[in-house]
Every structure is written in structure tokens, then in C-alpha cells.
Amino acid sequence: MKSFSPPLKISTPRAAPRLLWPLVALALIFAVDGIISPHFFAIRIVEGRLFGNLVDIVYRATPIAIVALGMAIVIGTKGIDLSVGAIIAIVGATLDWRIHMGDPHLLALAIALAAGVACGLWNGLLVAVLDIQPIIATLILMVSGRGVGLMINLIYGGSDPSFESPLLQGLSTGHIGLIPTRILVGIGLWIALWALVRRTALGLFLEAVGANPKAAELAGVEARAIKWAAYVISGFMAAAAGVILTADTHTSDPVSIGLYSELDAILAVVIGGGSLNGGRIYLLGAVLGAVVIQALTTSILTSGLPPEYNLVVKAGVVLVVLLLQSARTRAAVARLATGRKR
Amino acid sequence: MKLTSLFSAAIGAAVLMSATSALAVTIGFSQVGDEGDWRPAFSRDMQAEAKKEGIDLKFADAQGKEEAQLTAVRSFIAQKVDAIIIAPVVVTGWDQVLREAKRANIPVFLADRDVDVTDKSLYVTRISADFNLEGKLAGAWLAQASKGNCNIVELQGTTGAAPAIERKKGFEAIISNFPNMKIIKTQSGDFTTDGGKKVMEAFIKSTDNLKGVCASFAHNDNMQLGAIQAMKEAGLKPGKDVLMVSVDYVPAMKTELAKGEANASVELRSAIGKYIYPVVLNYLKDKKPLPKWVVIPSDLHTAATPGN
Incomplete structure (x- = not known):
């Protein structure tokens, strides 16, 4: 590996400005919340755990943040994984099915996570080995995955797929001390992934493959295996989110669970400063992006805005955040503000 | 697929x-x-x-x-x-x-x-359930159960979907007769368990633990099932602290009604062949013109032990 040198810029020299804009967006959303409802930031202890809008935001952002972490890896290799929502549906259906079959819940959990890894292996096979463009390759599972989930539900009849599981609901909606367990699970996965990407050579290889696959290959990186690994990681992360979401609602609903989560995850990566051109992996940015999206959603729900406006407001705010990130827009605004001409 | x-x-x-x-x-x-x-x-x-x-x-x-x-x-x-x-x-x-x-x-x-x-x-005719009537039945049950005094939170179906629009209209038509019944919060939960749970969590925060809220009306059972979970996780007792009324009567809702964590559900029948075929067969016999809409009756199911 001595011969290998990083193909691009040195790691994160301008981390601060990259994270600045999502933080500004978050501050703006909170400022509006503070004006609309004065109790928005109140945090109390209810049923032995922290309780309040701010806790809800982190709590609800956790599954999307987990998916976004996997997405950040895939996007880092200049790929994309549109199938994460469908993987969530398959994993949820698998989990529910195994529980209805009477498996010990720990085993059901393992099988469900394995289902997610299998989905990742499939995506990786299409992208890395068969060389199908990522958007098309993962589209296949995206459109078929929810149907697979419905078929898994049918194995045990599926007319009443609700289930109770102290273990799984403990992971999803339980709490350790005052902190909701899922937040701890999310942080654990984040640290594990960070260590994998930044404390081993894998991160370097992933970014090298994303920046310039040919150069990476010439430098001795197994581009095929690296890409494959990225989709497996994404599948596993989606599976973890799928377990949390399924245990949360106590039921498997493949048609609606995690609907559009692939879009939220991509958006989170982009808000967090990631570029679809690949070559860089920003894990912290992806997490922050997920929090921004959820802060917006929670704010809309508590604001009393008529539901007809939900999506329009969300689209508007997202547009502003992305404009904030665009250097060109900022330059234009700065020119207007100072009144200077080109 | x-x-x-x-x-x-x-x-x-x-x-x-x-x-x-x-x-x-x-x-x-x-x-x-x-x-x-x-x-x-x-x-x-x-x-x-x-x-x-x-x-x-x-x-x-x-x-x-x-x-x-x-x-x-x-x-x-x-x-x-x-x-x-x-x-x-x-x-x-x-x-x-x-x-x-x-x-x-x-x-x-x-x-x-x-x-x-x-x-x-x-x-000849359309044979179907009446979404509007379902909303009215839910509203009428709630008016009686709360004696006409009730602050309601509403979980709407998918924005723009016919069942959501009509169930809301029917429900509002009934409660508008009672000056002390009003919807104080309404949001779309997209007809899903997940959506209902998220919306109810937000309602719980914005109403200080549903203070002064007497009922939750959901346009379908799935959203109500999510709302029940959200309330339980916040230490509230659905069915006792807050009256729970919804539409569909799915199997999971039957369980909730039996446990007393939900109070009423209007049934959207799937076994409707026995309503459809007689209309068709009679028409084939006598060719008598029919009204343009034959309504399949809706049933309201309540908990074994009423709330409060």
C-alpha cells in the first residue's frame, strides 16, 4: 500500500464552513418555532425518559440519520442507493414474519438484519460486478421491494401483523436512563462506521473509488470489492433503521413504512455538504442533515399549519437550505447586499 | 413486482x-x-x-x-x-x-x-359504503359519549383522498350542532400507523400532554393504532383519558377495543357481496330503475366497557 497516495485533497480542511450552513438552517427553524410556540423547547421527564419537542426531533431523526450514514458511504463512491426504503419494508416484514413463526426475538432480529445485508449484496452485485448504473440497479429493488414485503406478510396470513416484543420495542421506543435507546443505538452505529471509515484504510479506498475509479484501480485498489462493500453497508444501515421503525409501530406495513426515506436520506447527505459527484464522505454532515429535515417536519406538525401546506413549506425550506449552501448564490446575495456591480 | x-x-x-x-x-x-x-x-x-x-x-x-x-x-x-x-x-x-x-x-x-x-x-347504480355517513356515525357516537362537550384532535387521512374529505365533512356536520364540540388540532397521518403515531406525538407536545383534549378522531384505524402507542409512551391512558374513535374496524382494532384502549370504530365492510348481488339479480329480473347510489349500511362497534 506504500505506492498508494490519496487522489484528492487532504481530508476535511474546511469542515467548519461545510457544517455551518446546515447549522444556520437549524437555528432559523428553531427561531421560527420559538416565535410560534413559546413552549417548543420545554423538556420534561415523563415515564422515566426525556420528553419534549427537541427530544422528539433527535428521536425521530435517528432512523433517517442511520439510513443517511449508509447513503453517505454509497454516495462517496459516486453511487446512489434508491432501494433503502424498500429494504426497510423487506426487513420489517421479515422481522414480523419470524416473530409470528415463534423464533426467539434475538434470532428474528439477526435474520432481519441479514435480510438487509442480502439486499445490499444484491445491489452491490448489480453495480460492482455487472456494472449497471447505480440509479438503475437500485431502482429495481426500490420498485419491487415493497411487493416482496407484502408477499412475506402473506406467508403467515398477514391480516393482523401486529406484534409485541420487549426486546425489539426496548431497542426502538425504550430508554436507558433518561435517554431513548434508539438514540444510543444510532450513536453506536455512527461511531462504528466512523471508526471503519476513518480509522481503517476503507474510507480512503471508498473515496478514491468515488473520485476516480480508474486511477484508484491503477493504484491497486480493488474498486469492485470496495463498491460492493458500500452497498452492503447501506443495506445493513437500512436494515437497522427498518428494525427500529417496525418495532416502533408494532406492525409490518410494507406499503407505507419508510416511504420516501431514500429521498430523505439523499437530501440529508446533500444538506450535510455531501456531493453526488462522490469522492467525499461526510458522516457528521449526513447526521446533521437528517436532524434538519426532522426539525422541519416536527415544527410543521406542532405549528398547527393546515396539512395541505405541509409539503409546500417543506419544499420551500429545503430550497432555501440548498441555496444557502451554493457558493454562487451566496456571492450573488453578497453583491446585492453591498450594492456592487460586477 | x-x-x-x-x-x-x-x-x-x-x-x-x-x-x-x-x-x-x-x-x-x-x-x-x-x-x-x-x-x-x-x-x-x-x-x-x-x-x-x-x-x-x-x-x-x-x-x-x-x-x-x-x-x-x-x-x-x-x-x-x-x-x-x-x-x-x-x-x-x-x-x-x-x-x-x-x-x-x-x-x-x-x-x-x-x-x-x-x-x-x-x-344502473353504484353500490358502496358512504364515507360521509361513516364520519357522521363517528361524530354522533362522540357527541353522545361526551354529552356534547369535547375538544377533539383529528388525524386526517391522506390529503385530498375521497375517504379523508368525506369522513371529515360528515364528522364536522354532526359536531357543528354542538357549540361545545370543536376540533382543536388537525393534521394528516397519511392513513398509516407510523403517520398517526408521529402526528399524535406532536399533538401531545403542543397541547401539554393533551390537557383539555377529550377525544381523538382518526380517519382510519391504522392511524389510531399509532396514536394509541404514542399516548401510552407518554404515560397517557387512551380510551380512558381520551376517547378514541376511528373508522375501518380492522382486526388489530378489535383487540384494542377489547382492551378498552379504543372506544369506537365504524366498520368499513369488505364482505359486501351479500349487498351487491341481490341488487344486481333483482334488477336482472324486473329491470326497475334504481336510484344512482345504493348505500351499504355502516356499523359502529364500541368497546366492551365504555370509557370514562
Whole structure:
């Protein structure tokens, strides 16, 4: 590996400005919340755990943040994984099915996570080995995955797929001390992934493959295996989110669970400063992006805005955040503000 | 998906037959598809009831595609069935094919959903449940249970969907008669458990643990099931602290009603063959014109032990 040198810029020299804009967006959303409802930031202890809008935001952002972490890896290799929502549906259906079959819940959990890894292996096979463009390759599972989930539900009849599981609901909606367990699970996965990407050579290889696959290959990186690994990681992360979401609602609903989560995850990566051109992996940015999206959603729900406006407001705010990130827009605004001409 | 749709299309194209007897009434039934829990149950019931009535039912599943449905209806016409029942995929685009049926002297009945045609004589009648009535039943139950004093939080269905619009209208029509009944919070939970749970969590925060809230009205059971979980996680007692009323009466809701964590659910029947076939068979006998809408009655189910 001595011969290998990083193909691009040195790691994160301008981390601060990259994270600045999502933080500004978050501050703006909170400022509006503070004006609309004065109790928005109140945090109390209810049923032995922290309780309040701010806790809800982190709590609800956790599954999307987990998916976004996997997405950040895939996007880092200049790929994309549109199938994460469908993987969530398959994993949820698998989990529910195994529980209805009477498996010990720990085993059901393992099988469900394995289902997610299998989905990742499939995506990786299409992208890395068969060389199908990522958007098309993962589209296949995206459109078929929810149907697979419905078929898994049918194995045990599926007319009443609700289930109770102290273990799984403990992971999803339980709490350790005052902190909701899922937040701890999310942080654990984040640290594990960070260590994998930044404390081993894998991160370097992933970014090298994303920046310039040919150069990476010439430098001795197994581009095929690296890409494959990225989709497996994404599948596993989606599976973890799928377990949390399924245990949360106590039921498997493949048609609606995690609907559009692939879009939220991509958006989170982009808000967090990631570029679809690949070559860089920003894990912290992806997490922050997920929090921004959820802060917006929670704010809309508590604001009393008529539901007809939900999506329009969300689209508007997202547009502003992305404009904030665009250097060109900022330059234009700065020119207007100072009144200077080109 | 690809494989399943191919498979189902093959079944649909073959047009399944049940009983075959030369004298039996032959009815063609074009179904929307097999989405959700409700529609497959509806299809199974239509086939089972046809067997009971001695009807030769030709069943075609359109897999949610309008063109597949038009093909099915045209094949029914070519086979000279005695009557056609359509559960339409979409409301528009029906004039032409319905005129073809009329020219062939085959009466057409609509089940479940409506169509938009300029000439209403193109179909005999529509036989379906009344979403508006479901909302009214829920509102009437709540008015009685709360004696006309109630601050309500509402979980709306998917914005713009017919059941959401009509259930809301029906519910509001009833509670508007009671000056002390009002909806203080309303949001869309998209008809899903997940959506209902998230919206209720937000309501709990913005109303200081549902202080002063007497009831939760959900446009379907799934959202209400999510709301029940959200309330329990916040240390509230759904069904006791807050009255829970919703629509559908799915199996999981039956369990909640039995536990007393929900109070009432209006049933959206899937076993409606026994309402549809008599209307069709009577019309074939006497050809008496029918009103353009035959309403399937709705039932309200309540908890074993009423709340409060």
C-alpha cells in the first residue's frame, strides 16, 4: 500500500464552513418555532425518559440519520442507493414474519438484519460486478421491494401483523436512563462506521473509488470489492433503521413504512455538504442533515399549519437550505447586499 | 413486482371462472387490484358470495391499471355476460366503454368507487359504503359519549383522498350542532400507523400532554393504532383519558377495543357481496330503475366497557 497516495485533497480542511450552513438552517427553524410556540423547547421527564419537542426531533431523526450514514458511504463512491426504503419494508416484514413463526426475538432480529445485508449484496452485485448504473440497479429493488414485503406478510396470513416484543420495542421506543435507546443505538452505529471509515484504510479506498475509479484501480485498489462493500453497508444501515421503525409501530406495513426515506436520506447527505459527484464522505454532515429535515417536519406538525401546506413549506425550506449552501448564490446575495456591480 | 404482476396479469387475462352451469346468471366483475388488506378481502368475498348465489362469476383483476380494466370490460361484453360489475380504478374515461356495454344491452353496476360520466344512464347504480355517513356515525357516537362537550384532535387521512374529505365533512356536520364540540388540532397521518403515531406525538407536545383534549378522531384505524402507542409512551391512558374513535374496524382494532384502549370504530365492510348481488339479480329480473347510489349500511362497534 506504500505506492498508494490519496487522489484528492487532504481530508476535511474546511469542515467548519461545510457544517455551518446546515447549522444556520437549524437555528432559523428553531427561531421560527420559538416565535410560534413559546413552549417548543420545554423538556420534561415523563415515564422515566426525556420528553419534549427537541427530544422528539433527535428521536425521530435517528432512523433517517442511520439510513443517511449508509447513503453517505454509497454516495462517496459516486453511487446512489434508491432501494433503502424498500429494504426497510423487506426487513420489517421479515422481522414480523419470524416473530409470528415463534423464533426467539434475538434470532428474528439477526435474520432481519441479514435480510438487509442480502439486499445490499444484491445491489452491490448489480453495480460492482455487472456494472449497471447505480440509479438503475437500485431502482429495481426500490420498485419491487415493497411487493416482496407484502408477499412475506402473506406467508403467515398477514391480516393482523401486529406484534409485541420487549426486546425489539426496548431497542426502538425504550430508554436507558433518561435517554431513548434508539438514540444510543444510532450513536453506536455512527461511531462504528466512523471508526471503519476513518480509522481503517476503507474510507480512503471508498473515496478514491468515488473520485476516480480508474486511477484508484491503477493504484491497486480493488474498486469492485470496495463498491460492493458500500452497498452492503447501506443495506445493513437500512436494515437497522427498518428494525427500529417496525418495532416502533408494532406492525409490518410494507406499503407505507419508510416511504420516501431514500429521498430523505439523499437530501440529508446533500444538506450535510455531501456531493453526488462522490469522492467525499461526510458522516457528521449526513447526521446533521437528517436532524434538519426532522426539525422541519416536527415544527410543521406542532405549528398547527393546515396539512395541505405541509409539503409546500417543506419544499420551500429545503430550497432555501440548498441555496444557502451554493457558493454562487451566496456571492450573488453578497453583491446585492453591498450594492456592487460586477 | 415484475414477476408478480406478470403472474397476476396472466390470471387476469385468463378470467377466472367459478361455477359453470348453462342456466346460471353470468356476471363479469372487474376489480381494481389487490392493494392493502381491505381489497383482497373484498375480492375473496365477491367470489365466495357468487358461489353461494349460484352465480357464474368471471373475475378480472386490473392490477391497478385502467387499460387492463377496459380490456376486461370489453372481454365481458364480447362474452355476452348478463351483467357487469366494475370497481373502477379511476373516475374518468368511462363514457366509451360504457356505451359499448349499453349497445350490447348489458347492465353495468359500480361497486365501491364512483365514475364521472356525462350520461348517468350508462350505469344502473353504484353500490358502496358512504364515507360521509361513516364520519357522521363517528361524530354522533362522540357527541353522545361526551354529552356534547369535547375538544377533539383529528388525524386526517391522506390529503385530498375521497375517504379523508368525506369522513371529515360528515364528522364536522354532526359536531357543528354542538357549540361545545370543536376540533382543536388537525393534521394528516397519511392513513398509516407510523403517520398517526408521529402526528399524535406532536399533538401531545403542543397541547401539554393533551390537557383539555377529550377525544381523538382518526380517519382510519391504522392511524389510531399509532396514536394509541404514542399516548401510552407518554404515560397517557387512551380510551380512558381520551376517547378514541376511528373508522375501518380492522382486526388489530378489535383487540384494542377489547382492551378498552379504543372506544369506537365504524366498520368499513369488505364482505359486501351479500349487498351487491341481490341488487344486481333483482334488477336482472324486473329491470326497475334504481336510484344512482345504493348505500351499504355502516356499523359502529364500541368497546366492551365504555370509557370514562
